[in-house]
Amino acid sequence: MPALAHRLALLVALAVPAAAAAPPALVRAIEHLMAQKSYSWETINSDPGPVAQQFETRRGTVVTIDRNLSPNVRGRLDRQGDMLIQREWVDGLRLDTIIGADGAVVTHTPEGWLSDREILTAQADARVNSRTATEHFQWLRRADRPDVRRPDQELGPLLRGANVDYETTGEGYIARIRSRAGDPAKPNDDEAEPGTSVTLVLNLRGGVIRDYEVKIEGIRRATRARVAVPISEQRIVVITYLPVSRIEAPAAALEKLAAVRRPATDRAH
Numbered sequence: 001m002p003a004l005a006h007r008l009a010l011l012v013a014l015a016v017p018a019a020a021a022a023p024p025a026l027v028r029a030i031e032h033l034m035a036q037k038s039y040s041w042e043t044i045n046s047d048p049g050p051v052a053q054q055f056e057t058r059r060g061t062v063v064t065i066d067r068n069l070s071p072n073v074r075g076r077l078d079r080q081g082d083m084l085i086q087r088e089w090v091d092g093l094r095l096d097t098i099i100g101a102d103g104a105v106v107t108h109t110p111e112g113w114l115s116d117r118e119i120l121t122a123q124a125d126a127r128v129n130s131r132t133a134t135e136h137f138q139w140l141r142r143a144d145r146p147d148v149r150r151p152d153q154e155l156g157p158l159l160r161g162a163n164v165d166y167e168t169t170g171e172g173y174i175a176r177i178r179s180r181a182g183d184p185a186k187p188n189d190d191e192a193e194p195g196t197s198v199t200l201v202l203n204l205r206g207g208v209i210r211d212y213e214v215k216i217e218g219i220r221r222a223t224r225a226r227v228a229v230p231i232s233e234q235r236i237v238v239i240t241y242l243p244v245s246r247i248e249a250p251a252a253a254l255e256k257l258a259a260v261r262r263p264a265t266d267r268a269h
Contacts, residue, residue, distance in 0.1 A: 029204050
C-alpha cells in the first residue's frame with residue numbers, strides 16, 4: 001500500500017471551500033507545539049496485513065493485494081535543531097537517520113553509515129547492475145531521502161487552512177479534510193481525478209496536543225484495467241514534550257556528518 005501521509009499538508013490547501021476555521025483552543029495547542037525547540041514523538045502505523053480486493057471488469061475479475069508498508073517512527077528534535085529519526089518496518093528492517101539543522105543527512109544502513117548522496121549513487125548502480133528487485137535495492141529505496149514530517153510540520157498547515165470541518169469531542173477535536181476531486185467513497189469517472197480525504201482526531205490534555213490519529217482514504221487506479229481501488233492508511237502519533245539536549249550519535253555517524261558538511265575542496269585533499 002503506497003504511503004499517503006505526505007499528502008496531508010497539500011490537502012489542507014485543496015480542501016472543499018466554505019468550512020470553519022480552527023477552534024481557538026486548537027489554534028493555541030498547535031501554536032504551542034510549533035513553539036517547541038525540542039521534543040520527541042512516536043508514529044505507530046496500522047498493519048492490517050495483506051488485504052485482497054476483488055473487482056469485476058469488462059475483461060474479467062481483477063484481484064489487488066494491498067498492505068501498509070509505512071514504518072513505525074521514533075523521532076527526536078534536540079535544542080540545536082538536529083533530528084534523529086528511527087524507522088522500523090514490519091519485515092524487521094530498521095534505519096536510523098540523522099538530519100542536521102544545516103540539512104546534512106546520514107543514515108545507518110546494513111552497510112554502515114551512508115550519506116544521502118552515497119545512497120542515491122548506490123541506487124543508480126543497483127538499477128544498472130541488476131534487473132530484479134534485490135534485498136539490497138529494497139533497503140536502499142527506503143533509506144533514500146526519508147519523507148518524514150514532524151508533528152509541528154504536519155499540523156501547522158491547519159492554522160492556515162480555513163477549509164476544514166471541525167467537530168468538538170470533549171477536550172479533543174476531529175478535523176475532516178477532503179480534496180476537490182470529490183468523495184473517495186463514490187465511484188470516479190475514468191477521466192476524473194481520484195479523491196482523497198483525511199480525518200484527524202486530536203486529543204488535548206491540559207491545553208496541549210498529547211496524541212493524534214490520522215486516517216487517509218483515497219483511490220488508486222489499476223493501470224491496465226482502469227479500476228478505481230480504494231486504499232487507506234491509519235496511524236497514531238504520540239508527542240512527548242520533554243526537551244532533548246543533544247541527540248546521541250555514535251562516533252561513526254559524527255565522522256560521516258563531518259565529512260558531509262566539509263566543503264568539497266577540503267574532501268579532495
